[in-house]
Amino acid sequence: MLDANMKTQLKAYLEKVSRPFELVASLDDGAKSQELRSLLQDIAALSDKITVREDGQDDRRPSFELVRPDAEMHLRFAGIPMGHEFTSLILALLQTGGHPPKLSEETIAQIKAIEGEFHFETYFSLSCQNCPDVVQALNVMAVLNPNIRHVAIDGALFQNEVETRQIMSVPSVYLNGEPFAQGRMSVDEILAKIDTGAEEREAARLNDKEAFDVLMIGGGPAGAAAAIYAARKGIRTGVAAERFGGQVLDTMAIENFISVKETEGPQLARQLEEHVRQYDVDIMNMQRASALIPAVEPGGLHEVQFASGASLKARTVIISTGARWRELNVPGENTYRNKGVAYCPHCDGPLFKGKRVAVVGGGNSGVEAAIDLAGLVAHVTVLEFADTLKADEVLQRKLRSLPNVDVICSAQTTEVLGDGQKVNGLQYKDRRTDEMHTVELEGVFVQIGLLPNSEWVKGTVKTTQFGEIEIDNKGQTNIPGVFAAGDVTNIPYKQIVIAMGEGSRSALSAFDYLIRQ
Structure with missing residues (x-):
């Protein structure tokens, strides 16, 4: 099932497994079950801590469960997790085998503290670049908390379930048999939906933060570049984003990012966040801006309010909220969203x-x-x-x-x-x-283009008739100390590489503004 190169790479990963566990397969006589058997045998051959059993009793076939004798956990794949989901499989193997997940201690503690019964089912497709984020998020939650069960289901393989549940968009997540969410979700977003009070606690935490020298609103290519350039100046830097990575997360093949022959949006987004985290930057995710209150006088503090109830202050603000897919705005579009x-x-x-x-x-x-x-x-x-x-x-x-x-x-x-x-x-x-x-x-x-995410500053910051924020050759808006960069602005050519350049320029301009005050 796995070629020699994939086996070599996987073997290196599996050396990080420290606790033994089993892969318990539920199979039938079909060709897909034979493929899954081959995959599981290949995996077990690469690590002395992984064994395979074929006495699983799950109704979905082919499927397999990851079982660790020393801990209760409920994690299963229904189908063959290759394609975009191969990374999800690798992470599930590592985390089941005792390798710590890349989550903050605070998030891990929050997951472990959740009480109740949560049986998640995620329908994915192997070509979906958004699905792995959801699958991986729910997988790690199932590893950490025995109250959380997760089954990742290949919708193309279990077409009868897709038809019965009328699933026409992936990822589609069910919780305890009822629709829970559709589309990309992070661990934080899932926790916010099932952990009551989490949003209020986070808002209170943000309200207590000291004022930033520069605050990016938006964490796409423009916001990430601006954060790196600002942090390298040694000034107090923050990024508040609805989701770090922005629209890049929804982009598949990227073949025009200079010096990188080919990459995919989610991979680039992860690399952007890793680069930003190398610096002293306060990243605040899942924060959707709702209003900008400009400083009363130049050099004063601007305030950004968020839908969560949080509020942040900063001496300079860089708006990099990007753009979103334009909708048809015709009857039936909203009615049948994700239903065709x-x-x-x-x-x-x-x-x-x-x-x-x-x-x-x-x-x-x-x-x-x-x-x-x-x-x-x-x-x-x-x-x-x-x-x-x-x-x-x-x-x-x-x-x-x-x-x-x-x-x-x-x-x-x-x-x-x-x-x-x-x-x-x-x-x-x-x-x-x-x-x-x-x-x-x-x-x-x-597929009819983009709309700038600028509604929250209309009437405060000057925009064009198309809703794009107007900026000068330094990225400055009509408000002193407030800058903008990327797809939300009136700069032509909405490209990743251009957004990064604009974000870098806005950060340098913000620093220049600060030192002159």
Whole structure:
């Protein structure tokens, strides 16, 4: 199952295992069970502390449970955790084998203290870059607390469950048999939902913090770069982010980040956070900014308020809250979100295997999505509002070569249709004739660009008609001591490398502002 190179790498990891444990498999006579048997045998052959049993009694087959004789824990994989989930498997092996997780002592203590019964089920796809974060978060919680059970389920392999539960977006998490969450989640986010009072405790902790010299609001590429440049100046630096990594976490292949031939968004986000943590930077995650109260006079303290009830003060503020996917804003979109309406073709594409889908948007992201989906689904319809596609010509040529793709230009999407449970069609208007048309399908992937996350400062900081924060050539906004950087600003070309440069510039400008006060 594993090639020689993967075995060599895995063997090196498994040397960190200090406690013996078993992999208890539930198998049948199918080909996938044979694949899982081979994988588990390969793993056991690489460590004298890991053994395999095949007497598991779980109804999901193939599946396997990680069992440690000296501790009660409930952790299972239903399916074969390869692809993006291979890292989840490695971490589960290490943590079950006694290797400490990369969590703060405070978070570990919080997990261990949770009381009650929590049976989590996570449906993932092997091509989903968002799924490992959720799987790994719940896995480590199951390792640390016997009250928490977790089963990670390959939705493509257990299609009957996906159909029964009408799961059309991954990751999808169930708690005690009921829907719990969809989309990427961290340990902190899960804890905030199940540990009552956690948000209030964190808000109180933040309220007690001293004022920062520079405070980044947003932890994407711009915020991370700004934090590093500020911290290297020796000034008190903080980053408050709704989720560190920002939109990069939702990006799949990155092939234009200079000096790195190819990487993926979640990997880059982890590297950004690791780099920032090398410096004396106070990272405050899961904090969504709600208001900015500027200093009364230049050189005074600005205040940033958060939805959690927390409040932070700083001599300078750098707004780097990025952007989010633009929505269609048509009837049916919100009704059928995650029930056929999706925004990540890499994550949710496998759930639509053999079905008909539409991609709304003819730019690079839309055409790339259509090309990817064409290899999975029965048929793709690309709908573009303009008279022609806007994607690069090389992508358009590839798109035209695919036999199961139709392209409709001058198409204004007017409604997402459904049967009350899931999507079954899409309605659009031909902008040239005003005729209405309906396309029968099972999925709609929205790829129509970005919206800046600037609502919380509108009316305080000057923005363009598109909601982008206006900045000068130093990253300064119209408010002295308040800077902005990255996709939330009116700088053209929303690219990772540009956001990093803008973040660095804003930090240098903030430092220059401070020393002149």
